[in-house]
Amino acid sequence: MAKLLEIHAQNPQNRLLKQVVDEFNAGGVIVYPTDSGYALGTAMGNKKGLERIRCIRNLSKRHDFTLMMRDLSHIGEYAKLDNNAFRLLKKILPGAYTFILAGTRDVPKRLLHPKKKTIGLRISAHSVVQSILEALNEPLVSVSLILKGREFYHIYDVREALDKQVDMIIDGGYCPPEPTTVIDLSGDSVEIIRQGAGDTSLISV
Secondary structure, three states: OOEEEOOOOOOOOHHHHHHHHHHHHOOOOEEEEEEOEEEEEEEOOOHHHHHHHHHHHOOOOOOOOEEEOOOOOOHHHOEEOOHHHHHHHHHHOOOOEEEEEEEOOOOOHHHOOOOOOEEEEEOOOOHHHHHHHHHHOOOEEEEEOOOOOOOOOOHHHHHHHHOOOOOEEEOOOOOOOOOOEEEEOOOOOOEEEEOOOOOOOOOOO
8 A cells, every 4th residue: 555645735844755755765656746637756767666657557668758857957967958948948947848858878778768869858836846856856757647547636536546556645635637738859949749738828939
C-alpha cells in the first residue's frame, strides 16, 4: 500500500518534504499533483523506477519522458537551446507547457528520444511541485498519469487504481487532467505539437 501524504500548498511541511525526498532517493515511484493533472515521477538516475513507470503506463521504448525542473537556472545541463529559445522559456514559464529540446550528454540515453535525441522539459507553476523540487535539488523524470479507461480527478481515483503499484501518493485534492501545450524547439523553428492548457498567444510560430 502506498504512503499517502498531504502537503500544504501555502506552507509545505518540511518533515513531509523530507519524506518525499527520501522516497525518491530510495528509488521510489511517486504520484504527485501538477498544474495539468496528476503525474508519475521518479529520480532522474533511477532506471528501475523508469521501467516501473513504463509498465504502469504501458509505454513503448519510444515514449518521450519529461524532466520536471524547478526553474531555468540549470537548463543548460540538460538541454541545448539558443538565446531566442531561452528568452521564450523565460517569458512564459512556469506554466502548463512541455518544451521539446535537444538533450545534452548529461541526460541519460534512456530518457532521450531514440532517434531525435530530444527531451521534454516542464516547469510547473504548482506550489507543491515547486516545494518538492526545491527540497530534492534536481529534476524529476515525469509523465502524466494517464491509464486507458480511467480518469483521475480526485485523490481517491488515484488510490483506487495505483495504491499497490506506486510507493507514495501526494494528495493534491481535486486535480483535473488538462494536457500541457507541447512546443518543439529542437529544430530551426518553433512548432506547436499540441495545443493544451498553456496559452500560445505570446509565442511566435
